[in-house]
Amino acid sequence: MSNGSDPFEFASLATAHDDGNYAEAVVPPIFQTSLFTFSDYDDMIASYRGEKVRPIYTRGLNPTVRMFEEMLAKLEGAEDALGFASGMAAISSAVLAFVEPGDRIVAVKHVYPDAFRLFGTILKRMKVEVTYVDGRDEEAIAKALPGAKIFYMESPTSWVMEAHDVGALAKLAKQHGVVSMIDNSWASPVFQRPLTLGVDLVIHSASKYLGGHSDVVAGVVAGSKEIVARVKAESYPYLGGKLSPFDAWLLIRGMRTLPIRMKAHETAAMSIAKRLQELDVVETVCHPGLANRLPTGLNGTSGLFSFIFREGVDIRAFADHLKLFKLGVSWGGHESLIVPGEVVLQQKAQPNSAHTFGIHARSVRLHVGLEGTEALWRDIEEALAVAS
C-alpha cells in the first residue's frame, strides 16, 4: 500500500469491511446489543473455554466495533486494533497495560494535556515515574531510555506542533528494549503510519479526524497481534472504556472520506498558515508544514496549528469577531475552530502546577475545517480589521 501518496487507494481499502453476510447492504448494520445468546449448553461452554471466538457480551466483542477495528488496522498497517470509548480511554489502557509500581515512562514534552495529567495523577499514585524529554533531542532521549518501560510520543505535539523524526525515535526505543507508543491523532494514518516506521503501538483520539464530523467521542489502539493482545488482557476489559456499536458505526462512515478530508484540511490550513506568516501582526506560526522539510514518515499536514500574535492585537476582539471559526475545543471535524491560549492558561495543568504545556499567552490555536480557504481567510481578515 502506498504511504498516503494516493488518498483514493486508502479510500478503496476503507470500504473492505463487509464479508457479504449483511444482505449485500453497502452500509453495515449496527449490532446495537449488549449480549449474544448461545444455541445450547455445549455452545456456551465451548465459548467459555475459548474454543470459539464469538461475541458474548459487547464489552468484550461486538461485530460493529470489530468492523471499525479491522478497518483502522488496515489503514495503519497493523495486525490488530482495539476500539475505546474515548482517546483518553485508549491512552490510559495502553499505558496501564505495560507498567507496574517502580517503572518509568519516557514521554516527549507537550503531550496532550490530559495525557500529561494521567501521568501526573494515577500513574504517580501507582509510583510510576515519567521523565519528559525534548522529542527533537535524540541524545537526551537515548540517555533517558535505558531502564524505561514505555516511550510515549506525540508528533506533532499538542499546541506547539513540534514534529519529530518518529522512525529514528522508535529505533532508539527498540535498541533499549522499550515499548514505543505514539498518539497519531493529528496526522491520521493518511499522513503518518507509525507502525511502518518501527513504533510498537499507535493510539488515536478517533473523536478527531477518524470520525471527522464532531459527532462521536472514541479512541483506538493498533499494533501487532501480540501487543494489542496485551492491552486486551491487562487493562481494557477491566477499565471498561468500550467503544459503543453506534459510535463504531459513525466511525466506519467517517473513515470512508478520511483521505479526501485530510487533503482538504491540509490544503486550506497550509494556505492560511502561509498567509498568516506574512502578516505584521503575527510573530510566529507553529505549523510543521512551514519547516524546510517534514520529518521522514510524515507525508502531509492536517488542519490544526497555532500562531502567536505580536503585542497590541486584541485577541478577545479577534476571537469574538470571527464568524466561521467558532470558539470551541477539540478539532478534526468539518468545522473551523479557534482556541485562545490565554483561555487555556486559565486552567491549571494540575493543582499547584505552574506547567503551561508550552502555550504562549498571545497564541491562538486554529482548526481549519472544510468551509473553503477563501471564505475562511476573509473571516480572519475581517476579524483582524477590528482587532489590530
Ligand SMILES: Cc1ncc(COP(=O)(O)O)c(C=O)c1O
Ligand atoms: C492529541 C490528542 N490526543 C488525545 C486526545 C483525547 O481524546 P478524547 O477526547 O477522544 O478522549 C485529544 C483530545 O482533544 C487530543 O487532542
